[in-house]
Amino acid sequence: DTGVSQNPRHKITKRGQNVTFRCDPISEHNRLYWYRQTLGQGPEFLTYFQNEAQLEKSRLLSDRFSAERPKGSFSTLEIQRTEQGDSAMYLCASSPPRPSLDSPLHFGNGTRLTVT
Amino acid sequence: SQKIEQNSEALNIQEGKTATLTCNYTNYSPAYLQWYRQDPGRGPVFLLLIRENEKEKRKERLKVTFDTTLKQSLFHITASQPADSATYLCALDIYSGTYKYIFGTGTRLKVLA
Numbered sequence: 001d002t003g004v005s006q007n008p009r010h011k012i013t014k015r016g017q018n019v020t021f022r023c024d025p026i027s028e029h030n031r032l033y034w035y036r037q038t039l040g041q042g043p044e045f046l047t048y049f050q051n052e053a054q055l056e057k058s059r060l061l062s063d064r065f066s067a068e069r070p071k072g073s074f075s076t077l078e079i080q081r082t083e084q085g086d087s088a089m090y091l092c093a094s095s096p097p098r099p100s101l102d103s104p105l106h107f108g109n110g111t112r113l114t115v116t
Numbered sequence: 117s118q119k120i121e122q123n124s125e126a127l128n129i130q131e132g133k134t135a136t137l138t139c140n141y142t143n144y145s146p147a148y149l150q151w152y153r154q155d156p157g158r159g160p161v162f163l164l165l166i167r168e169n170e171k172e173k174r175k176e177r178l179k180v181t182f183d184t185t186l187k188q189s190l191f192h193i194t195a196s197q198p199a200d201s202a203t204y205l206c207a208l209d210i211y212s213g214t215y216k217y218i219f220g221t222g223t224r225l226k227v228l229a
Contacts, residue, residue, distance in 0.1 A: 004159075033216065042120075042205050042219035043160065056214040091159050102148055102167065105207075105217060107159030 002026070006092050006108035013082055014116055020078045021111045025094030032075050033105065034067055035091040043091055049075060082115045089113075119143065120220035122206060128226045129196055137191040137223045139206035146208035149182055150217065151191050154203045160219075163204075164191075196227045 005024040013019050025032050030051050035043035046065070047057045051072035064082075069075040079086055089112050093105040121140045129135050139149070147168050152160035166173045166182045166189070173180045179192040193200050203224045207217040 035219075040221070042122075042207075042221045045216055045218055048214055048216050050214075056212070056216065093159075102165060104150060104162035104165060105152075105160075107152075107161070109157070109159045112157075 004108035010112045012114045018080045023075045023092030029094035030097045031095045033093045037089045084115045087115045122220040123223040126224040135193040135196050139189040141187050148209045150207045152205045198227045198229050201226045
């Protein structure tokens with residue numbers, strides 16, 4: 001169990017630029033989640049994959065955000081035309097295949113995005 | 117709308133005392149409730165999971181209670197140590213198209229030596 005890996009750890013970009021983050025979940029985990037966290041707040045749900053299928057996307061997520069999980073392995077989160085309000089920690093989590101939700105989420109250490 | 121509330125202010129306690137953190141929720145009927153620890157600049161780390169039909173769960177110095185009538189969970193750390201200083205998050209499962217966990221705002225705990 002090598003844990004959930006996220007890259008890069010930090011990203012500084014200028015407003016209007018596109019950015020892409022990568023998440024490598026624990027290998028046998030078929031569920032993958034993206035959350036966003038701002039200072040002093042808890043993680044906010046963005047989107048959820050089961051294998052390669054994106055099953056839910058938060059209504060809070062604008063069309064500038066897109067996520068993929070080709071082949072049900074790693075996932076990418078892309079933000080187009082970044083805005084200063086996108087500055088946050090982007091967290092990825094995975095969990096094993098279970099019939100219910102009684103398994104913990106394994107989080108990566110996040111990608112800290114700063115939009116200047 | 118759905119809401120999860122945790123003590124918004126930081127909690128400072130003396131080493132050796134018991135820390136008690138609160139998680140209150142409205143408009144949910146969760147089947148599971150989880151507690152996580154988060155250190156600055158790191159992702160949350162799972163601590164405990166409790167099911168709706170369980171009143172209490174223990175793990176070493178940690179204890180969680182789950183009162184579905186009050187819609188409240190209490191998280192206790194006994195014999196607290198400075199190394200317990202962190203932010204603690206509660207999370208509940210909800211269904212809105214798919215099942216997922218949503219998180220409270222977290223409570224920052226500081227254990228003073």
